[in-house]
Structures are given as C-alpha cells and as structure tokens.
Amino acid sequence: MxxxxxxxxxxxxxxxxxxxxxxxxxxxxxxxxxxxxxxxxxxxxxxxxxxxxxxxxxxxxxxxxxxxxxxxxxxxxxxxxxxxxxxxxxxxxxxxxxxxxxxxxxxxxxxxxxxxxxxxxxxxxxxxxxxxxxxxxxxxxxxDTIFTPTLAMDDPSPCLHCPEKVCLSACPVVSAGSEIPLDACMDERLKWGSLCAGSCLARTACPVMRGECYDDEQIAYHYGLSLVTVRKHREAA
Structure with missing residues (x-):
C-alpha cells in the first residue's frame, strides 16, 4: 500500500x-x-x-x-x-x-x-x-517508499541574469572579485556595531524573490545562531 x-x-x-x-x-x-x-x-x-x-x-x-x-x-x-x-x-x-x-x-x-x-x-x-x-x-x-522520483527543478541560476550584482555592492567587505571573501565576512560580523552581525546586507539586497524574504524575527534568530558559531570558530583559531 x-x-x-x-x-x-x-x-x-x-x-x-x-x-x-x-x-x-x-x-x-x-x-x-x-x-x-x-x-x-x-x-x-x-x-x-x-x-x-x-x-x-x-x-x-x-x-x-x-x-x-x-x-x-x-x-x-x-x-x-x-x-x-x-x-x-x-x-x-x-x-x-x-x-x-x-x-x-x-x-x-x-x-x-x-x-x-x-x-x-x-x-x-x-x-x-x-x-x-x-x-x-x-x-x-x-x-522504503516507492514514490515516483522528483524531477529536478530546471530553472537556471538567477545570478546569470543579474548583471548589476547588487548583493556585492551592498556588502561592506567586497572591494573586488565576484564572491564575498569568507574571512573578511566573519571579521566584519564580529565588529562592534556592525550591521552584518544580525543579518546579511548582501543577501537582503538580492532582488530575486524578495517577497519571500524572512521576517525580521526569523532573520535575527538565524543570524544570531550563526554569529555564535563565528565567534567560536575565531576563538578556536
């Protein structure tokens, strides 16, 4: 059955x-x-x-x-x-x-x-x-189900059709290149008063399906957890 x-x-x-x-x-x-x-x-x-x-x-x-x-x-x-x-x-x-x-x-x-x-x-x-x-x-x-396997969603990456790359423009640690540098990102998030501590300016600037953006409470929850992880990583380094 x-x-x-x-x-x-x-x-x-x-x-x-x-x-x-x-x-x-x-x-x-x-x-x-x-x-x-x-x-x-x-x-x-x-x-x-x-x-x-x-x-x-x-x-x-x-x-x-x-x-x-x-x-x-x-x-x-x-x-x-x-x-x-x-x-x-x-x-x-x-x-x-x-x-x-x-x-x-x-x-x-x-x-x-x-x-x-x-x-x-x-x-x-x-x-x-x-x-x-x-x-x-x-x-x-x-x-042990026998469901019909799902067809992969075949939409191309929306980044391919975003020449402005507003996410990179919004990020305070990007000076050149096409990707946010991870170490610089973590350093920025740990700065006192940083706007990146409880959110991601690049992510929230992305225009793709902006209407699906998490509400402020959810963003604060997830980025609060990730900030704890960043601190532990830096302390252990």
Whole structure:
C-alpha cells in the first residue's frame, strides 16, 4: 500500500515544509551514495527523501505551535512534522531520519543541487528562481517508499541574469572579485556595531524573490545562531 506522496501531503504543506524531493538510492552517484552510507546503513531502504522550507510559512507554523519557547525549535519542529507525516499519511512505510537527528555530515547542498534548488551565489548562500535565497534544508529521510522520483527543478541560476550584482555592492567587505571573501565576512560580523552581525546586507539586497524574504524575527534568530558559531570558530583559531 502506497502512502501520500510528499508533494500531496497536507501535513507538510501546512507546516511549511513546502519543498520536497524524492531520490531512488540506486540511482544516486557513487560519491553521493558513499556519503549517505557513511552516516547510516541503507539496507532495506529504497529512497532518500529531502525536505526543505521556502519563505516564511514554516517560521509562522513554528511560532504558532509554541516551539520558540524551547531549544532548537526549528529542528524539533522539523522532526515532529516529518514524524507526523509518516505516522499519519504513510503509516506502513519504514523510515529513518538522518538529518537533523543523526550525527555525521550529509551533503545537503549537493542534494539540493540534484533537486535543482541550489545554485551558488556571490554571497555564499544557495539561490533559485522560486524562493531566491530564502529556503533551507530541514530533514533527510531514508524510507522504503516507492514514490515516483522528483524531477529536478530546471530553472537556471538567477545570478546569470543579474548583471548589476547588487548583493556585492551592498556588502561592506567586497572591494573586488565576484564572491564575498569568507574571512573578511566573519571579521566584519564580529565588529562592534556592525550591521552584518544580525543579518546579511548582501543577501537582503538580492532582488530575486524578495517577497519571500524572512521576517525580521526569523532573520535575527538565524543570524544570531550563526554569529555564535563565528565567534567560536575565531576563538578556536
């Protein structure tokens, strides 16, 4: 008995996990399969399911469900949502959550490229024509499902049609070149009073799907977490 396809799931849609991709494990490139095998045993599973969110809907769902009062609200909400999806809409399917629960490194951006979601941008965040840069990977699941594999989104990178590169003009650390230098970016974010501490001027300047931009609360949350990571990285260096 086949369950509800991820693209037709009311649970995923209402929760804001509105980007889904289904891959047959047997059709993945050897290096991708090896990366997955390094995280978990794939024996008995047919498919890999990738879940992401685009736009503001998921944050609204997280806040509305009261998750913001605890630690790791996005991860907890994502795990609970995917669990509900399987328990209620695919109860006969065996599955295993790899991300965000399992330790180890999964090539999320490479999976995003396979789905057609991820194109490199000058500000070092994936971008596509449907959501701009306002999307993020939230869950990866092994399952014994037999869904039809997802066709990759075949839109070209929107950066190819953006000659002005306003993202680079907005960035305070870019003097030359076509990509924001990572070390200079981290240094700038750690400066007292920097406008880059709690946001990214380059990202918010990007004109691609600007209407899907996260609200101020969500931007502050994500960049607050990343700033903690930057500080730890610099202190350990």
């Amino acid at each position: 086949q369950g509800v396809d991820p693209g037709e799931s009311s649970i995923l849609a209402e929760s804001g996990l509105n980007m889904q991709a289904v891959f047959n494990l047997s059709e993945l490139a050897p290096e991708m399969r090896a990366a997955i095998d390094a995280v978990a045993a794939t024996t008995g599973y047919r498919q890999l399911l990738l879940f992401a969110h685009g736009g503001r809907r998921m944050w609204q769902a997280v806040a509305g469900a009261g998750y913001l009062s605890g630690e790791h609200p996005i991860d907890r909400f994502s795990v609970d949502t995917v669990t509900r999806y399987f328990d209620e809409e695919n109860p006969v399917s065996r599955y295993q959550l790899l991300y965000p629960q399992q330790p180890g490194h999964l090539p999320l951006q490479q999976l995003g490229k396979l789905a057609g979601w991820h194109h490199a941008s000058p500000f070092r965040i994936g971008v596509n024509g449907r959501w701009g840069s306002w999307f993020a990977y939230r869950a990866v699941v092994l399952a």
